[in-house]
Amino acid sequence: MKINSYYQATTNRTVTGTELQGDVSADVCVIGAGYTGLSAALELAQAGYKVVVLEAETIGWGASGRNGGQICTGFSSGQGKIIAQLGKADAKKAFDISEEAKKLLIDRIAKHKIDCDVEWxxxxxxxxxxxxxxxxxxxxxxxxxxxxxxxxxxxxxxxxxxxxxxxxxxxxxxxxxxFHPLNYCLGLADAALKAGAIIHENSAALELDTGAKPWARTAKGKVSAKFMIIGGNAYLGKVVKPLYGRVxxxxxxxxxxxxxxxxxxxxxxxxxxxxxxxxxxxxxxxxxxxxxxxxxxxxxxxxxxxxxxxxxxxxxxxxxxxxxxxxxxxxxxxxxxxxTSNRIPDCGRLSPTVYYAHGYSGQGVALANMYGKLMAECVMGTAERFDLLARVKHLPFPGGALRMPLLVAAMMYYRVKDAIS
Ligand SMILES: Cc1cc2nc3c(=O)[nH]c(=O)nc-3n(C[C@H](O)[C@H](O)[C@H](O)COP(=O)(O)OP(=O)(O)OC[C@H]3O[C@@H](n4cnc5c(N)ncnc54)[C@H](O)[C@@H]3O)c2cc1C
CATH class of the missing domain: 3.30.9.10 (D-Amino Acid Oxidase, subunit A, domain 2)
Incomplete structure (x- = not known):
């Protein structure tokens, strides 16, 4: 789909990847070339892992290349909901992780010389x-x-x-x-490529095995990997059934x-x-x-x-x-x-080797980078911070015929709430 985006019209970079052709193996297969996937790919490639990223469209095509560019603090839910779920001490650790997300962004912009018009x-x-x-x-x-x-x-x-x-x-x-979100996203992709990651564009994962030995099949090839990281966020659709309904x-x-x-x-x-x-x-x-x-x-x-x-x-x-x-x-x-139903990001494992993070609820510019990094840390053997965030529970959204009417009703409720509160 072509969009009339200011960011596409004013981007200062071109970063591309070829379509996946044939069967390949990797240490880590990453689904999605937005902030979540690219951040994980960069961390892992820098650490020497063989990383293959599959992107259904083009790099930054999703929310990461289109958003408001607002670098926000904390979580979309507010801190209260995190405290209710994790208790005060662990909620403070979660907030510190969200602050580190901003620092990660700033450090990467400086380290990789990403020209993306940051203003504070x-x-x-x-x-x-x-x-x-x-x-x-x-x-x-x-x-x-x-x-x-x-x-x-x-x-x-x-x-x-x-x-x-x-x-x-x-x-x-x-x-x-x-900041300019697309320029940052392309800069991140460029850094991941320079670190040795392989990014395939126009290579939608059409079928995935998210078990202990994960693989992803595209129209023209297949990636078999030791680990998989799923960063398809709002565009993943039904291809990973356990994740549909979580956002x-x-x-x-x-x-x-x-x-x-x-x-x-x-x-x-x-x-x-x-x-x-x-x-x-x-x-x-x-x-x-x-x-x-x-x-x-x-x-x-x-x-x-x-x-x-x-x-x-x-x-x-x-x-x-x-x-x-x-x-x-x-x-x-x-x-x-x-x-997500509580506006706190949702992350977890589908098997011991398959991680996902999504549902930043409109506040993912900094956080998606951090969740990507935390998934990379899991692959490298340190899961403590990811597991803390994965403790947050979410009510799934309804599926089937009730899905749309219930959501429209929820929307009406919030419109009225905004008007009268
Ligand atoms: C209009 C808009 C405004 C926003 N404004 C802000 C803001 O101002 N501040 C803020 O903090 N956040 C904002 N956000 C949210 C923020 O942009 C996102 O939280 C963040 O970009 C999520 O990054 P991501 O990598 O998880 O997802 P995305 O950037 O959406 O990337 C997911 C990628 O996965 C790919 N994909 C999906 N399924 C498959 C598959 N099966 N195979 C291969 N690839 C697949 C998609 O094509 C996509 O490129 C906004 C979002 C939107 C849409």
């Missing part, structure tokens, strides 16, 4: 005045976790930083931010305006932070390097991309920035987010 600063904005107490509790929680650099902004303070009056305050993080693909959409010029872009987001509101169905946005507004949001369970996507998204953007009502929208695209 992130503002979480509240749509309702009474939500300020929630921001205070959030700031307090970060303090207790030892995560510093956060500031609470009143409505008046926020209005000096954002060209809108619709919010009632914000939590500003210094150590979260944004739900939900579409999210982004538009990029025409270049606005530096002054107008600064009038919208003065200090070039990433911005999101605190709704369940979140608006997320930021400036691009060439001074466009990149505005993301909405959600759809139907899998059908609305026609005239740019105009479908425009009201969402102009509700925040009415001054953009007449700007041209140059790009509009979407992608699938894999959500």
């Amino acid at each position: 600063g992130y503002m979480h904005c509240i749509p309702k005045p009474h939500q300020f107490a929630e921001l205070q509790a959030w700031a307090q929680e970060y303090e207790e976790l030892g995560y510093g650099g956060n500031t609470l902004l009143t409505k008046a303070e926020l209005e000096t930083k954002l060209g809108t009056t619709i919010y009632h305050g914000a939590l500003r993080e210094q150590h979260a931010g944004h 739900m693909p939900v579409a999210s959409y982004i538009i990029a305006t025409e270049p606005l010029g530096e002054n107008q872009a600064k009038a919208l987001i003065a200090d070039n932070e990433a911005v999101a509101n605190t709704n369940f169905i979140v608006d997320y946005y930021r400036r691009s390097k060439d001074h466009r507004m990149l505005f993301g949001g909405r959600a759809s369970y139907s899998g059908v991309t609305p026609p005239a996507l740019g105009e479908y998204m425009r009201p969402r953007m102009t509700a925040v920035f009415p001054q953009l009502k007449d700007v041209k929208i140059d790009y509009a695209w979407g992608g699938n987010i894999a959500i």
